[in-house]
Amino acid sequence: MESSAGRSKLTVEGNNHFGIKCHDWDGDKIYHDDDEKNECFRKYKHAQDSYEDHSKFLVSRPRYQSLFRLETSDYVGWAYGLKAAGYATDPGYAQKLISIIERYNLHQYDATHKGLFSSNEEECQKDKQHQPVSQRFHEIYKSNYIKMVVATDTDSYASIAAEFKLSEKNLRKYNDVGEDAQLQKGNIVYLSKKKKRASLANTIHVVQPGETLYGISQVYGIQLISLYKLNNLAFTEGARIGQIIKLR
Structure with a gap:
């Protein structure tokens, strides 16, 4: 995603596949407009150097x-964890990353290399089995300053409501869903009422293939009815590819 499928200037001219900025870097540099004009990014001789440095960057x-x-195969947790840790400024980073992984079935490669990490994962599972039930909570993230969690393939609105001592009715209301809606792995679940507008840093969103107004409202932590009103849309209208959606 950071490399625009290997076609970005940073990738083509600098072999920088992850958009890592200079920080404390004393190697070759390349300059590119990002959050600010003419920012400093790391430049590598080979693509492999970029991948290795990215791993070292996260570990250090x-x-x-x-x-x-x-778990090494928990790409949903990693995506939201990276966003929560400040890896990316794009509020939709986690959802976009998950979408790309699932669209191109990239998680199949986790299974291919699972043997490399199986011992670590087994230890993690043992630790989890010995934890008291009260400690087995979802990781809590924030979007638009609202607490949220990411659904797993075994979650339901009822189970998450019970975990956080909320009523299922209120939890569904917070997330703009009816009583028959079912959770899917990777869905965002807000633990309190969403806001009427996005944060100051996010004013518009350009609709991408496969996106819905509901999905956009969840990414930015906006009440669905407010999103319709902000854009003067009828409730029967859906999102169109390329459409500019006002977020505040």
Whole structure:
């Protein structure tokens, strides 16, 4: 995603596949407009160097350490964990990353290399089995300053409501879903009422293939009815690819 499928300037001219900025880097550099104009990014001789440095970057930063307690195949947890740790400024980073992984079935490669990490995962599972039930909570993240969790393939609105001592009725209301809606793995579940507008940093969203107004409202933590009103849309209308959606 950071490399625009290997076609970005940073990738083509600098072999930088992850958009890592210079920070304390003393190697070759390349300059590119990002959050600010003419920012400094790391430049590598080979693509492999970029991948190795990216791994070292994550391992050496304390803010990412909690991610290494996740299973190596938990790409949903990693995506939201990276966003929560400040890896990306895009509020929709986690959802976009998950979408790409699932669209191209990239998680199949986790199974291919599972043997490399199986011993660590087995230890993690043993630790989990010996934890008191009261400690087996979902990781809590924030979107638009609202607490949320990411659903697993065994979750339901009832189970998450019970875990956080909420009523299922209120939890469904917070997430703009009816009583018959079922959770899917990777769904965002807010633990309190969403806001009427996105944060100041997010003013518009350009609709991408496969996106819905409901999905957009969940990514940015906006009440669905507010999103319709902000854009003067009838409740029967759906999102169109390329459509500019106002977020505040």
